[in-house]
Amino acid sequence: MQPRNMSMSGVVDLAAVKAAGEAKAKAEQARAEAARQAGQGGGAVPAAGAVPPSALVIDVDEAGFERDVIQLSAEVPVVLDFWAEWCQPCKQLGPLLERLTIEANGRLVLAKIDVDANQMLMQQFGIQGIPAVFAVVAGQVLPLFQGAVPEQQIRETFAQLVQVAEERFGILGIEVDANAAATAAVSDAEVPVPVSPHDALLEAAVDALDAGDLGGAVQAYKNVLADDPGNTEAAMGLAQAELLARVQHMDPQAVRAAAAENPRDPAAQIAAADLDLAGGHVEDAFGRLVDTVRVTFGEDRDAVRLRLLELFEVIGADDPRVSAARTALARVLF
CATH class of the missing domain: 1.25.40 (Serine Threonine Protein Phosphatase 5, Tetratricopeptide repeat)
Incomplete structure (x- = not known):
């Protein structure tokens, strides 16, 4: 898994590693300050920046790509899922990516990009077919795979991605709010799912x-x-x-x-x-x-x-x- 820089003229510069590093430093400072304040107040206070599991899967467009992908990639590896409503393999792969991202518990974020609504991003990434999956770590692009692939292969790829983020860039991910995760699990369990005979x-x-x-x-x-x-x-x-x-x-x-x-x-x-x-x-x-x-x-x-x-x-x-x-x-x- 080799990272590469990709120039996104007119959209975003994926080679902005310096900017990503600065964003990471600011995030770490904010966490340290929040931890200090929590320690002064006493008691068990959730760490600053903790997010609910639902925040680990986001929809991204061209306008928000810099903020939602590049800047965020300084804190956590961002997996890009290029998909479309008409694409059947995308419908098979998408839920699997979402589930495995949630299971990663803050070590990954999944950004879903509708290619029909974001043609420029599709062109800039040189995508010839979908689904296509990339990752961005500290502003650098890592191609992952194309097409619907088996779950075990995705698990192995995600594990390797997390390892690359930790060892090469020192990125450990973001904290997930355990209370929100527990609430979501209970809510899901309480909602009856209609069953079709087919x-x-x-x-x-x-x-x-x-x-x-x-x-x-x-x-x-x-x-x-x-x-x-x-x-x-x-x-x-x-x-x-x-x-x-x-x-x-x-x-x-x-x-x-x-x-x-x-x-x-x-x-x-x-x-x-x-x-x-x-x-x-x-x-x-x-x-x-x-x-x-x-x-x-x-x-x-x-x-x-x-x-x-x-x-x-x-x-x-x-x-x-x-x-x-x-x-x-x-x-x-x-």
Whole structure:
């Protein structure tokens, strides 16, 4: 795990190690002063800066990146989770990252970044696909992993990250309010969780995806839909699992070269659109297939149109990009 600096011209300078060091020193001074005052007052007073567990998982945007990530990284390693609402692997990975961050008990903070709302950050980090996970320690970036990975691998990566923060930068993390943690645990235990008859099958699909068993995930989602054809979660999960299965063994360079050389070839354009969508380039994927529908006829046009409808399922009917693409499709069809 090697740190690297990353220049974020126009957003933030991730090479600002000096600034991060100054922030760390100020934080340590504040803690020391609070501890001194608590000692004079007597009694068991919580340490200054103690935070509830909920504060360990935060949403971050471009405007707050300097404060919420760079400055904070002087006190605690900040894990960056680049995600999107339409990304099924993100939905599998996100809750796992949150749970493991809470379990780290203040030695890590998780910053969630919606790539659709923060395109500049996505570009500056050079992200080609999501989910993508980085860390920032004392203002320095450490790439962690990309895609949905097994829990044990994440645990090992987080342990290594904590070790790097402690040994190389002397960063020990932040204190978690034990009382708030206990209250949250009681509250969670008291809230009844509704159980769906399909929860076990949906969980099996997620477990299959985590294990890289795309065929098993596809079958699990199909099992739900066989019993409940209107289950939107299963429909979206199936479309996403099938997409991942299609692109799993593709050669991206060869696929894109074939699409560039054969702009009217339905198979070439469909394959490239799958890659576009899997890489997070939603508008590119939709636009490519709408353009292909425009220049094809008969069975070729039907094949492209049907794949476009399948990709709509991956993103979800409520997404405005799907609505816009449906309108564009209707124009070229009628």
